[in-house]
Amino acid sequence: AQTVTQSQPEMSVQEAETVTLSCTYDTSESNYYLFWYKQPPSRQMILVIRQEAYKQQNATENRFSVNFQKAAKSFSLKISDSQLGDTAMYFCAFMMPPNDMRFGAGTRLTVKP
Amino acid sequence: AAGVIQSPRHLIKEKRETATLKCYPIPRHDTVYWYQQGPGQDPQFLISFYEKMQSDKGSIPDRFSAQQFSDYHSELNMSSLELGDSALYFCASSPHETVYNEQFFGPGTRLTVL
Numbered sequence: 487a488q489t490v491t492q493s494q495p496e497m498s499v500q501e502a503e504t505v506t507l508s509c510t511y512d513t514s515e516s517n518y519y520l521f522w523y524k525q526p527p528s529r530q531m532i533l534v535i536r537q538e539a540y541k542q543q544n545a546t547e548n549r550f551s552v553n554f555q556k557a558a559k560s561f562s563l564k565i566s567d568s569q570l571g572d573t574a575m576y577f578c579a580f581m582m583p584p585n586d587m588r589f590g591a592g593t594r595l596t597v598k599p
Numbered sequence: 600a601a602g603v604i605q606s607p608r609h610l611i612k613e614k615r616e617t618a619t620l621k622c623y624p625i626p627r628h629d630t631v632y633w634y635q636q637g638p639g640q641d642p643q644f645l646i647s648f649y650e651k652m653q654s655d656k657g658s659i660p661d662r663f664s665a666q667q668f669s670d671y672h673s674e675l676n677m678s679s680l681e682l683g684d685s686a687l688y689f690c691a692s693s694p695h696e697t698v699y700n701e702q703f704f705g706p707g708t709r710l711t712v713l
Contacts, residue, residue, distance in 0.1 A: 521701070529687055531642070531704035577641055587632070587702060589641040 490580050492590035499568045500598050506553075507563045507593045509578030516540075518582040520554070520561045525592070526574040534576070537561065568597045601625055603705035605690050611711045612680050620675040620708045624692030630654070631673040632702055633665060634689040642689055648673055649695055680712045 489512045499505035511520070522534040537545045537554050545552050549569075553562045565572055578590040604623040612618050624631050630649045634642040635658075644657035648667035659665075662680075667673045671692075677684060687709050691702035 523704075528706075529636075529709075530706055531689060531691075533701060533703075536701060581702075587644060589643075591641050 490578055490588050490590035492578050492593050494593045495591070496594045496596070498596040498598055499565075501570060502567055504564060504566045505568055505595065507565075507576050507578075507595065509561045509563070509590055511559050511561065511578075511580045513559070513580065513582065515582050518580060520552075521579040521581070521587070522550070522552070522561075522563045523577045523579055523589075524572075524574045525577060526571075531577075535563065565595075570597050570599060573597045603690055603692050603703055605688075605705040605708050607708060608706065609709050609711075611713065613713055614680060614682060616680050616712075618677045618680060618710060620677070620688055620690075620710070622673045622675070622690030622692075622705060624671050624673070624690075625703055628692035628694050628703070629671055630693045630695045631667055631671065632691040632693075633659075633673070633675050634691065636687045636689060636707075637683075638686070640686075645675070677710075682712050685710060685712045 491510045518539045520537045524532045524534045535545050535547045535550050537552055544554050549566045551564045573596050575592045575594050577592045579587045581587040606621045632647040633645040635645055636642040645659040646665050647655045651667045663677050665675045687707045689707045690705045693702045
């Protein structure tokens with residue numbers, strides 16, 4: 487079974503600074519997808535960034551980028567120039583197509599002014 | 600752009616009652632997923648459907664059932680409700696042939712069992 491581990495229950499960062507959220511996963515498969523979802527106080531699940539396991543290049547979406555280390559089964563999220571609106575729960579998720587998605591326990595990020 | 604629609608957004612039920620949650624996927628999405636997120640928990644996969652057939656099953660209690668209809672909307676039926684069923688229930692949809700298999704989440708239905 488696939489498992490996803492987020493070892494940082496809570497983190498905080500000053501506005502405009504950079505923060506990295508950690509995620510590790512366990513699988514024996516070679517073809518899978520990884521995602522970071524953001525859940526603000528509204529509880530809406532919002533996709534932040536995605537990474538296909540077969541791609542070596544790290545995904546980037548504006549201020550969000552990942553450090554994907556396939557051999558180490560690590561998938562960290564870096565948020566640059568943090569903004570107050572980035573305050574949310576962040577869930578790392580693993581999916582092996584076409585099955586269900588497994589989420590980590592989440593990291594609560596607080597951006598301080 | 601159209602998003603996943605869930606109804607109702609909020610639902611309050613008594614113990615042992617029955618509840619039905621509805622999900623309307625994004626147009627042309629043929630796969631639907633249901634998740635349960637308890638207070639302070641991560642979303643837990645319940646069940647998924649592709650082309651009206653159950654495609655995968657997670658930690659869905661036997662008291663719950665679900666189906667997908669010909670217009671691809673899905674309903675989650677919950678019977679003999681228990682206090683522990685109080686949670687946020689998400690529906691997500693995706694087009695089956697998508698390379699990324701990205702799931703688009705609805706706003707959720709908050710179920711409170713008293």
